[in-house]
Amino acid sequence: MTMGCPYGTHRVLEPAGVLPQPAWRLNNDPAIYDNEILIDVQRLNIDSASFKQISDEAGGDPGRIAEAVLAIVRERGKMHNPVTGSGGMLIGTVRQVGPALTTDLRPGDRIATLVSLSLTPLRLEAVHAVRPEADQVEVTGTAILFETGIYAKLPSDLPDNLALAALDVCGAPAQTARLVKPGQRVLILGGGGKSGLLCSYAARRAGAAEVICFDYAEESLARARRLGAAHRYIRGDARDALGVMRAVGEKVDLTLSLVNLPGAELGAILATKPTGTIYFFSMATSFTAAALGAEGVGSQVEMLIGNGYYPGHADLTLDLLRESPALRALFEELYA
Amino acid sequence: MTMGCPYGTHRVLEPAGVLPQPAWRLNNDPAIYDNEILIDVQRLNIDSASFKQISDEAGGDPGRIAEAVLAIVRERGKMHNPVTGSGGMLIGTVRQVGPALTTDLRPGDRIATLVSLSLTPLRLEAVHAVRPEADQVEVTGTAILFETGIYAKLPSDLPDNLALAALDVCGAPAQTARLVKPGQRVLILGGGGKSGLLCSYAARRAGAAEVICFDYAEESLARARRLGAAHRYIRGDARDALGVMRAVGEKVDLTLSLVNLPGAELGAILATKPTGTIYFFSMATSFTAAALGAEGVGSQVEMLIGNGYYPGHADLTLDLLRESPALRALFEELYA
Ligand SMILES: NC(=O)c1ccc[n+]([C@@H]2O[C@H](COP(=O)([O-])OP(=O)(O)OC[C@H]3O[C@@H](n4cnc5c(N)ncnc54)[C@H](OP(=O)(O)O)[C@@H]3O)[C@@H](O)[C@H]2O)c1
Ligand SMILES: NC(=O)c1ccc[n+]([C@@H]2O[C@H](COP(=O)([O-])OP(=O)(O)OC[C@H]3O[C@@H](n4cnc5c(N)ncnc54)[C@H](OP(=O)(O)O)[C@@H]3O)[C@@H](O)[C@H]2O)c1
Numbered sequence: 266m267t268m269g270c271p272y273g274t275h276r277v278l279e280p281a282g283v284l285p286q287p288a289w290r291l292n293n294d295p296a297i298y299d300n301e302i303l304i305d306v307q308r309l310n311i312d313s314a315s316f317k318q319i320s321d322e323a324g325g326d327p328g329r330i331a332e333a334v335l336a337i338v339r340e341r342g343k344m345h346n347p348v349t350g351s352g353g354m355l356i357g358t359v360r361q362v363g364p365a366l367t368t369d370l371r372p373g374d375r376i377a378t379l380v381s382l383s384l385t386p387l388r389l390e391a392v393h394a395v396r397p398e399a400d401q402v403e404v405t406g407t408a409i410l411f412e413t414g415i416y417a418k419l420p421s422d423l424p425d426n427l428a429l430a431a432l433d434v435c436g437a438p439a440q441t442a443r444l445v446k447p448g449q450r451v452l453i454l455g456g457g458g459k460s461g462l463l464c465s466y467a468a469r470r471a472g473a474a475e476v477i478c479f480d481y482a483e484e485s486l487a488r489a490r491r492l493g494a495a496h497r498y499i500r501g502d503a504r505d506a507l508g509v510m511r512a513v514g515e516k517v518d519l520t521l522s523l524v525n526l527p528g529a530e531l532g533a534i535l536a537t538k539p540t541g542t543i544y545f546f547s548m549a550t551s552f553t554a555a556a557l558g559a560e561g562v563g564s565q566v567e568m569l570i571g572n573g574y575y576p577g578h579a580d581l582t583l584d585l586l587r588e589s590p591a592l593r594a595l596f597e598e599l600y601a
Numbered sequence: 602m603t604m605g606c607p608y609g610t611h612r613v614l615e616p617a618g619v620l621p622q623p624a625w626r627l628n629n630d631p632a633i634y635d636n637e638i639l640i641d642v643q644r645l646n647i648d649s650a651s652f653k654q655i656s657d658e659a660g661g662d663p664g665r666i667a668e669a670v671l672a673i674v675r676e677r678g679k680m681h682n683p684v685t686g687s688g689g690m691l692i693g694t695v696r697q698v699g700p701a702l703t704t705d706l707r708p709g710d711r712i713a714t715l716v717s718l719s720l721t722p723l724r725l726e727a728v729h730a731v732r733p734e735a736d737q738v739e740v741t742g743t744a745i746l747f748e749t750g751i752y753a754k755l756p757s758d759l760p761d762n763l764a765l766a767a768l769d770v771c772g773a774p775a776q777t778a779r780l781v782k783p784g785q786r787v788l789i790l791g792g793g794g795k796s797g798l799l800c801s802y803a804a805r806r807a808g809a810a811e812v813i814c815f816d817y818a819e820e821s822l823a824r825a826r827r828l829g830a831a832h833r834y835i836r837g838d839a840r841d842a843l844g845v846m847r848a849v850g851e852k853v854d855l856t857l858s859l860v861n862l863p864g865a866e867l868g869a870i871l872a873t874k875p876t877g878t879i880y881f882f883s884m885a886t887s888f889t890a891a892a893l894g895a896e897g898v899g900s901q902v903e904m905l906i907g908n909g910y911y912p913g914h915a916d917l918t919l920d921l922l923r924e925s926p927a928l929r930a931l932f933e934e935l936y937a
Contacts, residue, residue: 272871272898274843284842284867286894287887350889381893415899436896506620507610531620535608545888545906551623552881552888552906553686557717558622560772560909562608563751570881570888570904573896 266365269298273411276386278342285411286384291342293386295407299365302410306357306389308426309334309382309402310433313459313525314548315346315353316400331392334402338389345383351548352383353400355408356419356429366412375419377432378410379579385409399430399600417579423586427593430600431582434460436571437523437546438467438585439578444519444544447472452513452536454503455523456495457485459599460546464521465494466585466592477513479503481524488599492591506531522547530554531562539564546571602701605634609747612722614678621747622720627678629722631743635701638746642693642725644762645670645718645738646769649795649861650884651682651689652736667728670738674725681719687884688719689736691744692755692765702748711755713768714746715915721745735766735936753915759922763929766936767918770796772907773859773882774803774921775914780855780880783808788849788872790839791859792831793821795935796882800857801830802921802928813849815839817860824935828927842867858883866890867898875900882907 269275273285276292285291297303311319311334323329338344345352359374370376378385389406396402410416419428437460445451451468455461456478468476478495480486486498499512503524509532510516516538522529527549534555537543543566545555555568586593605611609621612628621627633639647655647670659665674680681688695710706712714721725742732738746752755764773796781787787804791797792814804812814831816822822834835848839860845868846852852874858865863885870891873879879902881891891904922929 270843272843282841283864284894284897286897287864287867287890350887350893352893380897380899383889383893384897413898505618507606507608528619528623531623548889548892550888551686552886553719553884554623555906556884556908557686557688557719558620561620561622561716561720562749563716563910565908565911568906568908570891570906572892572901572904574899575901 266299268300268365269411271300271412273384276409286381289341291386293342293388293409295388297361297363297409299363300412301363302359302366302370303361304357304376304408304410305360306355306387306404306406306408308429309344309355309404310353310429311344311400311402312349312351312353312548313400315349315351317525318346318349320397325397327395327397330395331402334392335389338387343382343385343387349548350383352381354378354382354433356425357408375425376416377419377429378408379415379417379432381573399426401426401429420583423583424597424601427596427601428583430459431463431586431596432579434463435578435582436573436575437521438463439575439581440544440571441467441521442471442581443575444542445471445473448474449518450475452477452479452517452520453523454479454520454529454533455525456480457489458523458525460523462489462492462592462595463582463585464523465489465492466589469494477517479509488595492595503532504528506535510535517541519544522550525549527551531558534559534562534564534566537566539566542567542569544569544571602635604636604701605747607636607748609720612745622717625677627722629678629724629745631724633697633699633745635699636748637699638695638702638706639697640693640712640744640746641696642691642723642740642742642744644765645680645691645740646689646765647680647736647738648685648687648689648884649736651685651687653861654682654685656733661733663731663733666731667738670728671725674723679718679721679723685884686719688717690714690718690769691721692761693744711761712752713755713765714744715751715753715768717909735762737762737765756919759919760933760937763932763937764919766795767799767922767932768915770799771914771918772909772911773857774799775911775917776880776907777803777857778807778917779911780878781807781809784810785854786811788813788815788853788856789859790815790856790865790869791861791883792816793825794859794861796859798825798828798928798931799918799921800859801825801828802925805830813853815845824931828931839868840864842871846871853877855880858886861885863887867894870895870898870900870902873902875902878903878905880905880907
């Protein structure tokens, strides 16, 4: 038996000794170790902050976006955007299951990986289509899942691409369900986005007294209004910290930062009670801007790094789509 | 009266509309607005991650370190290291108090600012001395404190430079006192450093069942041993995630990440119980590496962004030095 490290360090090419996520380059050879899973990849959901950065760089041109994705994966052996540091996830079909694994997965099973593309060995043969409205790309290629890598079998009652879109951000609604206490006031920056819609619904469901949806484009706010999970809708720029604070008025108990671009830390801080909590899910969050920004305005606000994992997060999120026809309709329209 | 924004946006030169912390460049003109305080600066304590980066870049040469500090302040109007994103703090003498402020500060009062240098308008005439062992530089210059900027009067019973060193990191022991629950096991990465010594003492005092001090250099570990606040001392590299995990053994309830260089996120994650907490105080912490790293190994660990502010943090920290002769002796030797 050739056993790899359960965390995948055996696939790290450089720098030596680190884990696959912080590594610069991974070995994406499809010949698997006995405790790995080989996946035929069908579609990538690129993290929103990463997709936006690549798309802006490519002037929105699908051909150049495809090239940029191929170039990153060729260079790093994984879809790990070097500018934003973020990844995304994938769906595909299991081709091979290492004999040393105890799992109910079989070749032919359709799965979504629940670990970031930023640590998943990936080899791409081609990008067939770019779907900018969903941050997704259709590809032919192979990926490796390590022994500790988590995944979800694709449900039969939801379209694959819809499941992919929802599972990409499933940590956020799960954390929302955990963090919102009944009666609290909750601000959602980027509330009209993909995770924003799920989190608005989850916050309302958890008994929030007021859910405030804050977003930039009228179109995104219109989406959130159609869902109707929020109590208040504010159009504004999350990067304008004083503007966010003034528009929100009385400070909230909990803020979720779900925007896909840098510079939203101080708006979240100024709009939240000093005794409140901020959940930074945005991959464009700057650690220093948050830590020093809060100190700079004398706020003791508790700030959480948006861990993408929470036990049961995948099922919880898919169940929200099953429970709410309005949420599901929006997701089908946007992503399926 | 010419009133400035309480948060200091009137001093932002570029980009327009943001707060002073994320801003690229501030107006450091010593002519104050009516709600500002002008300080004659005597000494800067540069954030450890920032000082290390500058010192490494300058090959450790004091003259080149001084030049680098002057260059950053000339370019940005503040001591905001563009590579690490972090600042530090300062001590000096109040020269002028804006007439619109209600404060008991008077010209001639000696204070330390408790807001980061990364948001403090600063003008330097000269750097007189570099003290690498303390991350401090002696300077002549002026700084501005905004209406919302917090500060501490320098105590009369402790040497100024010792107070400066301790106050630079006073958020960490205050958070430690808040986070440690009696009976918990606590890992301190960088436990022999400045904040490490304070936090070890604070964790033991809060009733930790086991305090584990993890550090790189034998010298730093020897310091921690002299203090004797930890129960166990481990020599290792915090960037070797699997090494940290193995050396610690049974996972801890709480990890404090206090190292001054990048790449320590995964060690903290793997050494901490999935139901535990990590407090990232290190300014070299990468948001994405922490968020995606935890997800990648399927750990739901709660990760806090090290907010430098907590009510009463300055007094709490100075009181630790007053309470413990061993801690005070170490700090006097190192920083006074
Ligand atoms: N922590 C994790 O594990 C994890 C996992 C997946 C994703 N993420 C991150 O979570 C964030 C949200 O992802 P998503 O898929 O929900 O993204 P999304 O669908 O693109 O949503 C982002 C939302 O933010 C809004 N927005 C952008 N700029 C804004 C501004 N200046 N002011 C106000 N709103 C603004 C966008 O509105 P417009 O369209 O109107 O501009 C959009 O509605 C991203 O940063 C992503 O990187 C984190
Ligand atoms: N959040 C905030 O508001 C705030 C405020 C101030 C400071 N900080 C940050 O807090 C951190 C600690 O500051 P400090 O003043 O306590 O710094 P410090 O005195 O320089 O301590 C850092 C410690 O980390 C150790 N270390 C360095 N590399 C290591 C490695 N690879 N493995 C294990 N240990 C290692 C150092 O050991 P050796 O000397 O043996 O290498 C040193 O003992 C810094 O990152 C600083 O930027 C944050």
